[in-house]
Amino acid sequence: MSGYRLLENASLEGRNTFRVAARASLLADVYHTDALSELLAYPAVQHGPLLLLGAGSNIVFVDEVPGVILSLAMHDIRILVDHDHHAIVRAEAGVLWNDLVHWTLGHRLLGLENLVLIPGTVGAAPIQNIGAYGVEVGEFIEVVEAFDRQTLRACRLNRADCAFGYRDSLFKREPDRWIITAVEFHLPRQRELMIDYAGVPEELAAMGADVPRAAQVAEAIARLRSRKLPNPVVLGNAGSFFKNPVLALNDAEALADQWPGLPVFGASDDTLRKVSAAWLIEQCGLRGYRCGDAAVSEQHALVLVNHGCASGRHVLALAQQVALRVFEHFGVALEPEPRIVGATWQPVTA
Ligand SMILES: Cc1cc2nc3c(=O)[nH]c(=O)nc-3n(C[C@H](O)[C@H](O)[C@H](O)COP(=O)(O)OP(=O)(O)OC[C@H]3O[C@@H](n4cnc5c(N)ncnc54)[C@H](O)[C@@H]3O)c2cc1C
CATH class of the missing domain: 3.30.465.10 (Uridine Diphospho-n-acetylenolpyruvylglucosamine Reductase; domain 3)
Known part of the structure; x- marks a missing residue:
């Protein structure tokens, strides 16, 4: 066995959690690190366009993928x-x-x-x-x-x-x-567990875990996530589509004064704050908003979903509309979290 497998004109539909259709000129599944060195020595791989693909849960394929896709399957x-x-x-x-x-x-x-x-x-x-x-x-x-x-x-x-x-x-x-x-x-092997986060203490209490172990914290969070987020096996999606916008402290405070109820969180330093992108989208009345088969999830406003036949282009067009509506309403620019392959995100500006 050579340690890798090559597929020409490979379908990517089963390799992205949005489940949008796309094809790659050449896809290599790599099973051993030694095989990776061998593949990387090929001129087409060394010098041409190359895209790394994992489970495809944070990527939107908008167009065919030129060059080579590498999918690393080493799993020790x-x-x-x-x-x-x-x-x-x-x-x-x-x-x-x-x-x-x-x-x-x-x-x-x-x-x-x-x-x-x-x-x-x-x-x-x-x-x-x-x-x-x-x-x-x-x-x-x-x-x-x-x-x-x-x-x-x-x-x-x-x-x-x-x-x-x-x-x-x-x-x-x-x-x-x-x-x-x-x-x-x-x-x-020892550390204080992080359980002071929305919904976790209540879920642990419901599980009867008064002095929780790490496995119980994981179980509580898994239950919360399963209730909150659409399952990509059932409904194509890439999790949160937008990052929470990071604003200067003064701007975040001014926005929160203007829009009571806006959730504001700490950011990497004291001069910055994150505001909830889900809340901004929800306030624009966009939860459940549908554009063909691409839609804002009914379950969670931060998640865009594919109801069946949406293409990457449909998903991107919807995302741009959502960002524009939020900008018009709140003056805040949303940025996508997933990698967009085959198109460029158009930032919204005044
Ligand atoms: C339902 C759902 C819930 C999610 N929840 C969260 C969450 O709570 N928090 C969070 O942070 N994310 C979340 N995500 C996003 C996603 O799960 C993560 O970003 C994840 O790390 C993507 O892994 P992947 O293997 O699917 O990467 P892919 O989508 O395949 O690739 C993502 C990016 O990584 C690059 N890449 C992949 N593998 C390699 C490699 N070996 N070397 C170099 N580059 C590489 C790709 O080129 C691409 O740019 C969620 C997604 C879904 C669908």
Whole structure:
């Protein structure tokens, strides 16, 4: 076995959670890291357009994909360093994120429990520094192992190198440069669990977990997520379509004075605040708004869904309409969270 499989004119419909139709000229599923080095030596792969694809849960295909798509399917997980207080766990890029969360809980390692049930792969987790229920993955990342297409070398980037931010990282800012092959996590054996987040204490109480363990926190969050978000297996979607806008403190306070009820959250530093994109969309009366088969979810205003035959172009057109309506109403510009492939997002401005 060569360690990879090539597919020409490959359908991507089953490889994105929006389930929009698209095709790739060439798709390579890579099963071994050695095979990756071999593939990267081909001139078409080395110099042509290349797109990394994980589980396709944060991507919108608007057009056919030129060049090569690489899908890394290496899926080893192991403990590299085992101390009394913490362990370093290495997971390869193709491991499903939720499998890793449960693996760490099974090994009595803490930190990832609030990130349960986020779709996608380990290799994509650092890209937008996945986060949920008050936790971001970046705080537990020790090293990202990546191939640098600029220098043609394998690198080890530590947490500071990765420049993690809110739904952001070095890798997101340089999408054509990095191929993440594995991630190493520093996970404590003891830590205060993060349970002071919307709905979590109530769910734990309903479960009878008075002094909750990490596995129970994960269970509570999984239950909340299943109720709140449309399941992409049933209804195509990519989770939150827009980031929560980050505003200067004064602007956020002025907006909150003008629009009582607007949820405002802390941001990376004290001079900034995040405001709820879901609330802004909802106030524009857009929850459930439908444009053909592309729609704003009835369940959650931040999620755009595919009711069946929407194309990536329909989804993008809907997203642009939502952003425009929010801008007209509140003067706040929404930015998409997923990667848009084959078109460029048009920022709304005055
Ligand atoms: C129902 C639902 C709920 C969600 N909830 C959350 C949430 O709570 N928090 C959150 O942060 N996200 C959430 N997401 C978004 C998504 O799950 C994450 O962004 C996830 O990390 C994407 O993983 P993926 O493997 O599907 O990546 P893909 O969608 O395949 O790719 C995403 C980006 O990563 C790049 N990429 C993928 N693999 C690699 C690699 N090995 N090397 C370099 N680049 C790579 C791609 O080129 C692309 O730019 C949700 C999505 C859905 C559908």
